[in-house]
Amino acid sequence: MERIKCRLGLANGLIVPYVGRKGGLAMLWAREVDLEIKSYSQNHIDAVISDTERNFKWRLTGGDDRIYLRLDRAFANLEWCEKFGDMRVHHLPDSTSDHCAFLVSASVTQRQSRAKRFHFEAMWVKNAECKSIIKNSWGMDSDLGTLEGVMANLNRCAAELLKWSSNVFGQIPKKIQTKRIELNSLTLQDKDGALSTKINSLRKEINDLLDDEEIYWGQRAKAH
Structure with missing residues (x-):
């Protein structure tokens, strides 16, 4: 989650840690957003956002109380949609979770592209x-x-x-996801331990990629 926070450049956040291998929630927001957390638990985060420009308060609630159901969707009432017609919800897939993070932001107007600054990784x-x-x-x-x-x-x-x-290096998150799928497949096939060497080698590759990903986003966090 810290990697996503650094990637988006968001200063504030509430992270509810997972228990064992289940759960885990987070709500992140920009420094200029007036957001107040009302309540939270392992299954939900409830907040109120005050928009002084529109003289409007609205509630933002997120959670997951059914671990077998993936509802990677956002819902809003008509009043909110009328006041925030330029808002969009973006899915942010991550290699460490089978759920997508949501980014709620205004539509980004297309800007003239410019050359990216070189970074030594x-x-x-x-x-x-x-x-x-x-x-x-x-x-x-x-x-x-x-x-x-x-x-x-x-x-x-x-x-x-x-x-x-x-x-x-290519796209590190995509490589991690591909190798995790391969690891899961090998683990299911390995009934007698004959594939243990290959499985351990693949695990090492995934751990190395995770280290590279952590270094990558840690370097960008320091730059900001």
Whole structure:
């Protein structure tokens, strides 16, 4: 949940911890939102939001009291829809849960795209190939004695690292989900322990990916 909080850049939140392998709820909100928690339990969180611009208060309640039923939907009455016609509910799938988190936010107007700033990912240094990528791409056909040459090297090195990262790491949450499905399938097939070596190897791969994911979002949390 902390990863989702960092990913969305939300400052405030109430997290109800899970018990054993069941339950667990969270409500996160931006710093500028006037939200008051009224009550909470293992099965629900109830809050009131005050909107001073519209001179309107509304109730936000979330929960799950049927663990066998997935209701990944949001409901609102007509009065709320009329006052907040620009609001949308977005599903945020996460590799650590079979439920989706909800993001309630205003419709985002399309903005002109701009180039993303390059970030050196801390998780790259865990891979021995990272050093080779930098070594092979640095100093190629560029004069390091000039500012233009140094900038050309930096840009080329960044491009090579991003291309390498895309091939090696790819979409980490999707990889985690795919490997968890594979692990579940192998576990069900392993009646006599013959697949234990493969299962343990797959578990290690998943744990390594989870570590990479934690490093990835931890680095972005520090940046904010």
